[in-house]
Amino acid sequence: MxxxxxxxxxxxxxxxxxxxxxxxxxxxxxxxxxxxxEVELVQSAPFRDPLYVNINGSHLAIRNETARQIEIEILT
Amino acid sequence: xxxxLNVALIGNPNTGKTSVFxxxxxxxxxxxxxxxxxVEKKEGICxxxxxxxxxxLDLPGTYSLNASSLDENVVIELLLNKNDKDYPDVAxxxxxxxxxxxxxxxxxxxxxxEIPTILVVNMADRMERKGISIDVPALEKELxxxxxxxxARKRIGIEELKEHIVxxxxxxxxxxxxxxxxxxxxxxxxxxxxxxxxxxxxxxxxTQDVNFGNVNRNSIGIKEDFITxxxxxxxxxxxxxxxxxYQFINGALKKTMSVxxxxxxxxxxxxxxxxxxxxxxxxxxxxxxLLIFQAIYDWSSYPMDFxxxxxxxxxxxxxxxxxxxxxTNLISEGVIPGLGGVVIFIPQIAFLFLFISILEESGYMSRxxxxxxxxxxxxxxxxxxxxPLVSGTACAIPAVMAARNxxxxxxxxxxxxxxxxxxxxxxxxxxxxxxxxxxxxxSFMGFNLQGLTLMLLYMLGFGMAIFSAWVxxxxxxxxxxxxxxxxxxxxxLPMFKNVGINVVEKTKAFVLGAGKIILAISIILWVLASxxxxxxxxxxxxxxxxxxxxxxxxxxxxxxLVASYKLQHSYIGNxxxxxxxxxxxxxxxxxxxxxxxxxxxAREVFVGTLATIYSVGSDEEETIKSxxxxxxxxxxxxxxxxxxxxxxxxxxxAFAMQCMSTxxxxxxxxxxxxxxxxxxxxxxxxxYLAALLAFQFLR
Ligand SMILES: Nc1nc2c(ncn2[C@@H]2O[C@H](COP(=O)(O)OP(=O)(O)OP(=O)(O)O)[C@@H](O)[C@H]2O)c(=O)[nH]1
Ligand SMILES: [Mg+2]
Numbered sequence: 070m071x072x073x074x075x076x077x078x079x080x081x082x083x084x085x086x087x088x089x090x091x092x093x094x095x096x097x098x099x100x101x102x103x104x105x106x107e108v109e110l111v112q113s114a115p116f117r118d119p120l121y122v123n124i125n126g127s128h129l130a131i132r133n134e135t136a137r138q139i140e141i142e143i144l145t
Numbered sequence: 146x147x148x149x150l151n152v153a154l155i156g157n158p159n160t161g162k163t164s165v166f167x168x169x170x171x172x173x174x175x176x177x178x179x180x181x182x183x184v185e186k187k188e189g190i191c192x193x194x195x196x197x198x199x200x201x202l203d204l205p206g207t208y209s210l211n212a213s214s215l216d217e218n219v220v221i222e223l224l225l226n227k228n229d230k231d232y233p234d235v236a237x238x239x240x241x242x243x244x245x246x247x248x249x250x251x252x253x254x255x256x257x258x259e260i261p262t263i264l265v266v267n268m269a270d271r272m273e274r275k276g277i278s279i280d281v282p283a284l285e286k287e288l289x290x291x292x293x294x295x296x297a298r299k300r301i302g303i304e305e306l307k308e309h310i311v312x313x314x315x316x317x318x319x320x321x322x323x324x325x326x327x328x329x330x331x332x333x334x335x336x337x338x339x340x341x342x343x344x345x346x347x348x349x350x351x352t353q354d355v356n357f358g359n360v361n362r363n364s365i366g367i368k369e370d371f372i373t374x375x376x377x378x379x380x381x382x383x384x385x386x387x388x389x390x391y392q393f394i395n396g397a398l399k400k401t402m403s404v405x406x407x408x409x410x411x412x413x414x415x416x417x418x419x420x421x422x423x424x425x426x427x428x429x430x431x432x433x434x435l436l437i438f439q440a441i442y443d444w445s446s447y448p449m450d451f452x453x454x455x456x457x458x459x460x461x462x463x464x465x466x467x468x469x470x471x472x473t474n475l476i477s478e479g480v481i482p483g484l485g486g487v488v489i490f491i492p493q494i495a496f497l498f499l500f501i502s503i504l505e506e507s508g509y510m511s512r513x514x515x516x517x518x519x520x521x522x523x524x525x526x527x528x529x530x531x532x533p534l535v536s537g538t539a540c541a542i543p544a545v546m547a548a549r550n551x552x553x554x555x556x557x558x559x560x561x562x563x564x565x566x567x568x569x570x571x572x573x574x575x576x577x578x579x580x581x582x583x584x585x586x587x588s589f590m591g592f593n594l595q596g597l598t599l600m601l602l603y604m605l606g607f608g609m610a611i612f613s614a615w616v617x618x619x620x621x622x623x624x625x626x627x628x629x630x631x632x633x634x635x636x637x638l639p640m641f642k643n644v645g646i647n648v649v650e651k652t653k654a655f656v657l658g659a660g661k662i663i664l665a666i667s668i669i670l671w672v673l674a675s676x677x678x679x680x681x682x683x684x685x686x687x688x689x690x691x692x693x694x695x696x697x698x699x700x701x702x703x704x705x706l707v708a709s710y711k712l713q714h715s716y717i718g719n720x721x722x723x724x725x726x727x728x729x730x731x732x733x734x735x736x737x738x739x740x741x742x743x744x745x746x747a748r749e750v751f752v753g754t755l756a757t758i759y760s761v762g763s764d765e766e767e768t769i770k771s772x773x774x775x776x777x778x779x780x781x782x783x784x785x786x787x788x789x790x791x792x793x794x795x796x797x798x799a800f801a802m803q804c805m806s807t808x809x810x811x812x813x814x815x816x817x818x819x820x821x822x823x824x825x826x827x828x829x830x831x832x833y834l835a836a837l838l839a840f841q842f843l844r
Contacts, residue, residue, distance in 0.1 A: 094628045095380070096552075098387045099209045101247050111414075112421045112515075119518045119528065121421060121633060127247055128413075128633040130515045130528075135628055 072143050074122060074136040077110035083141035084108075085124075092138050101125035108141060150199040151231060152191070152310055155220060155255060156239035157248050158206025158550075159634050161267040163187075164297035164643075165239055166203040169307070173646045174203060177505035184216045184549045186223070186231070193311045202231055205549075208247075210254045210349055211383060216549040224258055225350060235261045235313035237306070242268050242277055242294075243635065245402065249288075249394045250387070253321040256290065257345035261316040263291050263309050270296040276405030287397035289317045298640060322393055324348055327385050348386075352379050416636055420512050430513055437500045438600045441573075443593065445492035449577075452492075453769065456485030475671055482756035482769065483667025487660055487749060493577070494570045495652045497539050502647040504535070506639035514631055524611050525618025526563075527556040527629060534560075534610060537567035538603070539651070541807045544569075545814055552630075555623040559614050561814055562824060565807050566610035566800070568603045570655065571748040575798045576602055578752055582774055583791030605799055609831075658806075663753045666743050670717060670757045677715035685711040717758070729780060731797065731833070732790030732840035736776075741797070748803045789843035793836040801832035 077083055085106050093102075102108075106125040113120050118133035154162045163176045163183050170189030176182060187203040204223070205216040212218040223229055224236075236255050240248030245266065256262045266279065272294075285292045291309045295302035309316075324344045325332035335347050419425050460481045467473040504510050510532055518528025529551045537544035544564045551557040568576075580595050587594045681688065689707045698706070712718055721735030728738040740754040752769065759772045776785040802808070808821040815821075 094213065094552075094630065095211055095383055095387070096208055096213050096630055098384055099211070099247075099250055100630065100632075101391075103388060103391060112417055113423075114421070114516060114519055115423045116519060119515060119629065121417070121515055125246070127244065130511075130518070130629075130631045130633060132518070132629050135630075 071140050074108055074110070074120065074131075074139045074141055075117065075133055077108070077120075077122075077141070077143065079110055079113060081143060081145075082107055082109045083143045086140045086142055088139045093135070097129075097131070097135070100129060101127045102139065107144075108139075150193070150197060150310065150313070151202070151234045152199045153202045153204060153223065153231070153233035153236050154239055155204055155236055155251065156206060156265075157208055157241065157244070157251060158182075158632065160206065160239045160241040160244075160248060161297045162206065162239045163203055165237075165265060165267060165295065165303075165306075166201060168297050168300060168303050169199075169201050173650060176643050177502070177510075177647075182505065184546050186219055188231075191307070193307050195311055197311055199310060200231075202233070207251065209251055209387075211352065214550050214552045221349070224255070224260070225346065233260060235263065235310055235316070237263045237265055237310070239265045239267050239295075242266050242272055242279070243275055245279075246391075246394055246398060249397070250390055252288070253390050253393060254345070256288070256318075257320040257322055257324065257343070258349075259318045259320065259343045259345075261290075261313045261318055263293065263306070263313070263316070264288060265293050265295045265302075265306060267295050267297055269294040269301060270299050278403050280401045284397065284401040287401060288321065289319050291316060320345065322386075322390055324386075327382050327389065352383055412636055417512070417633075420509065421515055426512070426516050430516055433504070433509075435600070437497070438603055439593075439596055440500070441493050441496050441599075443596060445496055448492040449489055452489045453485070456481060456488070457769075459485075471675070474675065475668065478675075479667045479671030479757050480664065483663050483670075483753040484660060485753075485756065485769070487574070487656060487663055487753060489752075490570070490574045490577075490749070491652060491656060493573055494539075494655055495648055497570055498648045498651045499644065501536055501539055502644045503639050506637065506644055508634045508636045510535075511631055511633045515633065518629065524615040525556065525559045525621075526611075526614050527551050527553060527560070529629070529631060530556065530560040530614075533564050534567050534607065537564045537569060537610075538606075539570050540655070541565045541567070541569050541804065542810050545807065545810045548814070552628060555618075555621060558623070558815065558820070559617045559621070561811055562617060562820060563610040563614045565802055565804070565811075565824065565828065566606050566613065568606040568799070569748075569804075571804065572602075572798050574749050574752045575744075576795060578770060578773065579786070579791050579794050581770055582786045583788050602795060602799060609800065662747050663750055666746065666750055667753055667757045670739070670743065670754060673717035673720070674712060674715050674758055677711065677718065679714075681714040682711060685714065712758070730840070731836040732778075732787075732793045732844070734776075734778060734780070734785055737785075737794070745803045746805055748798060751798070789840050792843055793840035796839050797832045797836040799832070800828055800835055802828035 071086070072083070074083070085102060085104050085108055087104055102124050108125075109123045111121045111123050111128065116133075119130045120133060120136050121128070121130045122136075123129075154166055156162050159182075161176075163174045166172070166187070166189060167174055167176070169191040172187075172189045174183070174187050183203060183205050185205065189201045189203070191199045191201050193199050202223075204220050207217040207220045210221055210224070212221050223231060223233075226232065238248075238252045238255055240252065252262065252264055264284075272278065279294070281292050281294065293302050293306045293309060295306060297303075320343075322345075325336070332344060332348075336344060339347055420429060460477045463477040463481065464473060467476065504513075513531050513535070514528040516528075517531045521528055521530055530548070533544040533547045536547055541564050544567070545561050548557050548560040548564070551560060576599060580598050584595050584598050589597060676682070686707050689703065689710050693703070693706070713722075717739060718735070721739045724738045724742065725735040728735075728741065733741070736755065736758050739758060740751045743754045744751040755773065756769045759769070759776070773786060774784070777783065778785040778787075778790070802825045808825060811821040811824060812818055
């Protein structure tokens with residue numbers, strides 16, 4: 070199974086690969102969540118929800134259910 | 146008349162549009178370091194060079210022209226409607242230098258509408274610290290328009306911006322992106338059908354429905370039957386559009402902007418490690434709330450005592466200076482005590498606004514949203530409901546409006562419905578005076594007992610809000626498309642001028658707004674209390690003298706008895722007696738009943754009303770508090786304000802929906818009377834029951 074943003078550990082980075090176009094809000098794309106961009110998990114709230122991420126320089130908080138739909142390749 | 150120019154300030158949330166607006170117009174609109182401070186359009190006038198006047202419009206922040214929440218929709222509706230009186234001659238896109246890439250997305254969209262567009266790169270004062278440098282002339286060439294580096298804080302670049310606005314006719318309106326490259330065949334068809342429209346505008350109108358309501362297609366002449374595409378294809382095309390735009394932006398920035406990565410990081414990372422920590426984050430959040438309530442109670446008691454006594458003295462002074470007569474009585478017994486009832490709360494309200502303003506300006510509010518989202522979601526709310534709930538402690542009206550940036554309609558509706566349970570500043574006057582009367586001034590484990598009670602009341606308000614949210618969440622059957630994205634802005638040192646302006650403006654609005662109602666009500670009440678129908682009122686002295694003919698009474702005591710006899714048989718006394726049966730089970734007498742009813746206009750009227758009623762009934766120089774303390778319960782005997790009746794009153798005010806303005810704003814925000822009417826009925830019923838139980842139980 071491929072990894073998603075929800076699998077990142079704090080401080081870890083990844084490169085966004087793909088996501089299902091139907092379920093991801095357009096707003097997220099517009100904030101820079103596009104394939105090829107880098108994403109870093111800055112902080113996670115208890116129960117890993119929501120997640121505070123840095124996507125391509127935008128600092129955002131998103132819910133776990135959204136994060137699980139964004140596939141990434143984890144960088145070490 | 147010189148020609149007037151329409152200028153619209155557009156940009157992502159929290160980029161400093163309102164700050165630029167304030168600089169241009171010299172007005173003081175509220176700013177804050179939280180995305181979504183401005184939720185409505187605001188207008189102002191700016192004098193430009195060459196004697197031209199510009200009409201400046203400050204708009205809510207939006208991430209793109211594909212709206213996903215109500216506040217964002219304001220911008221789209223304006224830009225799609227050429228006939229709107231505010232339709233801009235020139236658009237000024239305000240961007241944040243630290244997020245330029247993302248900000249440019251919106252810029253390219255607006256440019257593609259073929260409106261002359263100027264790019265403001267704001268917060269230029271932070272460039273050096275962040276290691277950012279920009280080649281402005283090269284960027285201007287890439288974006289085919291004028292670019293200005295601005296610092297709204299330091300007032301840099303504002304004059305240059307004005308120059309560019311005046312010369313807007315020289316700006317190129319060439320689009321950034323060739324929209325038809327998304328789907329050439331489809332766009333050719335569009336172009337042939339509507340040769341006079343900008344292609345991108347057509348595209349926007351067609352796609353709006355996918356995300357969000359009702360842009361009027363007829364406004365540009367697209368017939369409903371012009372076959373569009375199915376939703377998922379449109380959505381895919383929107384994504385393609387976004388990707389194409391970012392390609393363009395990346396290309397433009399690569400050549401013109403450089404960031405020294407080593408200079409970045411710093412403050413944000415360090416602070417976030419603590420403030421959003423899974424344990425310390427919450428400890429700090431709740432400590433901040435605790436601090437706020439303790440401060441409101443303790444620090445403001447000194448100026449309050451002073452104000453209370455000053456008003457009592459002022460009353461006495463007017464009475465001795467002005468000639469005796471009905472007019473003097475109106476002033477000294479009606480108006481002054483009534484107004485004193487509001488003025489006394491200025492210190493507390495100012496403190497409250499001060500704290501909320503600091504929380505917003507510093508960037509902390511978004512962290513609170515992050516910490517609370519999961520918990521709030523359980524109750525059918527969103528993390529973003531934290532802001533309405535916290536600012537609801539100041540006033541429910543801006544709080545209801547602050548719910549606009551919640552994307553999900555169900556979460557937003559629930560937030561709007563429960564916000565009036567939070568303890569707004571108008572409840573403070575009532576709480577404070579009752580607490581002072583019935584809760585002993587002692588310490589409990591180092592905490593001031595009265596302060597603790599107040600804190601309990603605040604928690605009760607929150608608790609009730611959360612609980613009813615949960616109930617609504619279970620009852621309401623609304624399909625929701627739950628998603629949540631919030632930006633975490635950089636921390637900033639609050640700008641004291643902004644905070645100061647905010648506190649002064651809000652306090653002023655509170656005092657003037659409440660002052661007007663209270664003035665009117667206190668005059669009406671005074672008239673009703675000073676005149677009465679029939680024998681009993683007119684011959685009060687004779688009747689009282691006859692009743693007490695057996696016992697010898699000193700002149701003073703007799704006067705007092707007469708005054709209170711008169712009050713009982715005045716118009717207001719009669720009204721009060723009529724409603725007394727309804728409020729007696731809660732432990733109130735008819736005077737409180739009157740205050741209760743008049744405070745359905747606005748809660749803060751309560752103290753003013755009692756002050757007016759009581760001062761008509763007595764002649765001595767006294768503070769409101771001591772007057773209330775000496776009242777007796779004529780039904781049950783003993784003092785009127787006991788623990789039981791006090792708690793009952795506190796609970797009534799905690800739960801009842803007593804604010805016309807809130808009802809009006811809820812109607813406006815939900816577009817129907819259904820919700821405000823339900824709010825009024827249900828909240829008041831809960832209040833009555835709670836007060837009834839409390840009094841009967843504690844008695
Ligand atoms: N350092 C710096 N901070 C600024 C500047 N301009 C604005 N700010 C701060 O940025 C924050 C946001 O400013 P606002 O004017 O409220 O932004 P806005 O675009 O109107 O925000 P919304 O109405 O929420 O969309 C505030 O904390 C301002 O004090 C600037 O030039 N430099
Ligand atoms: Mg604003």
